[in-house]
Amino acid sequence: MDPGLFWTFLVSLHITIMSAESPGQKHGFKAFVSNALRPKKSRQTLRKASRSTTDLRLAARPSVDEGPPPPMPAPPMPELAPLHAHRLKYKELHAQVDSQLGERRDYTEIIHSLGTVGVDDDVGEVYEHNDRRPPGEGDIASLSPKLWARIASFLNPAEAASLAIASITLYRRLGPRHFMALEYPENLPYKITFLAGLDRSLPAHLLCIPCARYHVRTQRGTERLRPTHVLNPLFNCPNSTNALNPPPRHRITHGRMLPFTFVQLTMRAHRFGPSYGLTPDTLGRRWQRDDWSHTSRFHVHSGRLLMRVTSQTFAAPGLTPSAQRMLLFSREDYWPYFSACAHWRDGELMPACKCALEHIPRPRSTGGLQGLEHRVKDRWAGDIFDPNALTTLCGFCRPMRRCPECPTEYLIEVKLCEDRADGRFKQAITVTRWSDLGDGKTPHGIQWAAINGKRDDYNSFQHEHYAKRGIASIFESAFTADTLPGQRVISLNPKNKKLGEKGHDWY
Ligand SMILES: [Zn+2]
Ligand SMILES: [Zn+2]
Ligand SMILES: [Zn+2]
Secondary structure (H helix, E strand, O other), X not given: OOHHHHHHHHHHHHHHHHHOOOOOOOOHHHHHHHHHHOOOHHHHHHHHHHHHHHHHHHHHOOOOOOOOOOOOOOOOOOOOOHHHHHHHHHHHHHXXXXXXXXXXXXXXXXXXXXXXXXXXXXXXXXXXXXXXXXXXXXXXXXXXXXXXXXXXXXXXXHHXXXXXXXXXXXXXXXXXXXXXXXXXXXHHHHHHHHHXXXXXXXXXXXXXXXXXXXXXXXXXXXXXXXXXXXXXXXXXXXXXOOOOOOOOEEEEEOOEXXXXXXXXXXXXXXXXXXXXXXXXXXXXXXXXXXXXEEEEEEEEEOOEEEEEEEEEEEOOOOOOHHHHHHHHEOOOOOOEOOOOOOOOOOOOHHHHHHHHHHOOOOOOOOOXXXXXXXXXXXXXXXXXXXXXXXXXXXXXXXXXXXXXXXOEEEEEEEEEEEEOOOOEEEEEEEEEEEEEOOOOOOOOOHHHHHHOOOOOOOOOOOOOOOOOOOHHHXXXXXXXXXXXXXXXXXXXXOOOOOXXXXXXXXX
16 A cells, blocks of 8 residues: 555544543443553553642641641552553553454554664564464455455555465456466566565575576576676576576676575575575675686675675785776776676775775985975874875775665775785785675665666665665674764765766766
């Protein structure tokens, strides 16, 4: 139901009840809601008690000028804390469950529970696990096929097919047409959504996105993420060599892709149990390529898979602009060596990396105008050149950056690291990227589609998940006992200019 409609319904219901002044015994649902809207028993008791205390005080008050009044007796200690007592009482009063649907009939209770349960993705699963719901076949059968068809007409193709498959009675009422509708090419995303809903009953299979059907897992339980050049089929798929219909995957770095199948496996295992897939720590990897070293780590938070990729390389001081490009970009495809989301060309990611490289302390030339500038800077900073000095970044390149168009954050650091080759400490640039890969149900999910640049309606600063707390902050607090100090997160693209490859700043 449309949430707006639902609230209008609730408000009108509330008004109807408030205006219905029906004296005497009230029955059924109305009585039950008005019961909930009446002042609470506990409050009435309190009021009565306080009034009686006042009365007692008045009664006990002696006539004028007979000395001071006796001290007030302390009110008796309640057995339970008032809020706890209220909750117990409330539960007892409102624990009425619909005999047919197994759902709470009290709308007040539903609203009440919103405050205590918290709106979270996992709420849906509580209902999924409720196997003790009494059968509602009778009620379903009592509605005509025409009415069910009307109900289904309000649903999208995936929801309508899910409704039709919910029980044999519903299938008889709705017929096969909703399954047939999923076969239309334009309904492919709905077909994937519908099929992904069957995951729970298919632990030995995996939904293949190019085929839109389940295949048997041929490496069940031993699936491992491998470099892109290694053939690593997780099932026998007729589309595996079809270049026109590739499986969805996300580029991590050169030669490293994250196939969507691994997000599926991880999130299935998280939702239903280990036999359905993999744990997030089995996805983490360390690898080296083109003088860059990379480390990836994964973590499930609030029903979604988060990824961190740390990429690092040694950087000499005083690089020329072309040397900076050589360091940051691959000659093969002019992508950065470090891990980046689809929007890395827009905004300030590459300028910030170059700015960070500029801060690496360099030997000073002492002659000429540049030398004078350096001497002034050195005096200003109060230090002399030291190649091992800690590099301090500036207000432009130091802050955490968040891509406004997808759930990805970046942090650029320059620090001293030991070079294993010669055992010396050298300055290295580190670019860390945190991304939310979504719930792994379908590749059309908002997070997965956004980080791959497949949709442009995502606003990471307004999206409920990260409006208040950053992805990096959530990720890091899962691995360290103490919470990180809150860091300023600024937009990767403050001007929101979207030029992509045509832009001038990225290279
Ligand atoms: Zn397939
Ligand atoms: Zn800077
Ligand atoms: Zn992005």
